[in-house]
Amino acid sequence: MSTPTLRQLQGPAHTRIYAYGAARGENYVPNDDLVGPIDSSDEWIRQRTGIVTRVRANAETDAIDLASDAAREAVEKSGVAPSDIDAVIVATISNPKQTPSASAIVADRIGANPAAAYDVNAACAGFAYGVAQADALIRGGLATHVVVVGAEKLSDVVDSTDRSISFLLGDGAGAVVIGPSDTPGIGPTIWGSDGSKADAVGMNHTLTEFRDGVAPWPTLRQEGPTVFRWAVWEMVKVARQAIEAAGIQPSDLAAFVPHQANMRIIDEFAKQLGLPETVVIGRDIETTGNTSAASIPLATHRLLEEHPELSGGLALQIGFGAGLVFGAQVVVLP
Secondary structure (H helix, E strand, O other), X not given: OOOXXXXXXXXXXXXXXXXXXXXXXXXXEEHHHOOOOOOXXXXXXXXXXXXXXXXXXXXXXXXXXXXXXXXXXXXHHHOOXXXXXXXXXXXXXXXXXXXXXXXXXXXXXXXXXXXXXXXXXXXXXXXXXXXXXXXXXXXXXXXXXXXXXXXXXXXXXXXXXXXXXXXXXXXXXXXEEEEEEOOOOEOOOEEEEOHHHHHHEEEOOOXXXXXXXXXXXXOEEEOHHHHHHHHHHHHHHHHXXXXXXXXXXXXXXXXXXXXXXXXXXXXXXXXXXXXXXXXXXXXXXXXXXEOHHHHHHHHHHHHHHHOXXXXXXXXXXXXXXXXXXXXXXXXXXX
């Protein structure tokens, strides 16, 4: 008896981003509000990070609320009916519960039931990972329209006395709708990880240690110099690979949107990539802070609001962070 041949799905040849949505924490928190516990100053934070203020959410607002608001805006602006969303991917490290997924709740809130839904934990590279997966799902025939959200409420995992990362962090969410396209709108993704450097940035304790009373509530920590060197030297190589894989030159870019980790890293990136002055660079960190998985879509959303002429242009985005993980791709801006 011969085995029947299985049918495999195949989707459209190309995908693109249709629209962006954004949600930021309700409160602006200036440097002066944070310097006491870390024995620092507004000037020190500005010089080292470029941050003047950051957004943080109210106590009752969680990462799922932020994700839902951002996703709702993206869907409304995309012109795609919520019922035509086949999958929802939420990149986050701050879902208030380990299960259920934030994505399933977001899918329900935006009217996308019964869309497939799952969360991605890739820290600051989470949004780039989500875009890569949405592109693959659509071209593979598993979905037609996908919502990708990067959402964080990092103020829930901040130790106000920690000098390594606490003053960097903000709360927010950015979202996109991705769907079929007649022409290529998302370039090849360059992604990967280096778990040998897992201790460089991440949580300082486990939830079981907290449960057993042997450690305080887990909060984020980082080895600043290690992360800075890795980001500047190794991630520039990844950014160059993404440009090359897309078949373009740095001068072809309209915008560069790196993860909003530190203004000095962003500026060094631009310098090493040899970006011409015509390339608009996302510097949302100055007033939003570092929002991990949310930082790239939030920065892009702001760029499109402030520079509508970027529409239709090429943007290089790169995320990198805890894991250590990284992901980069060139996209056509909606």
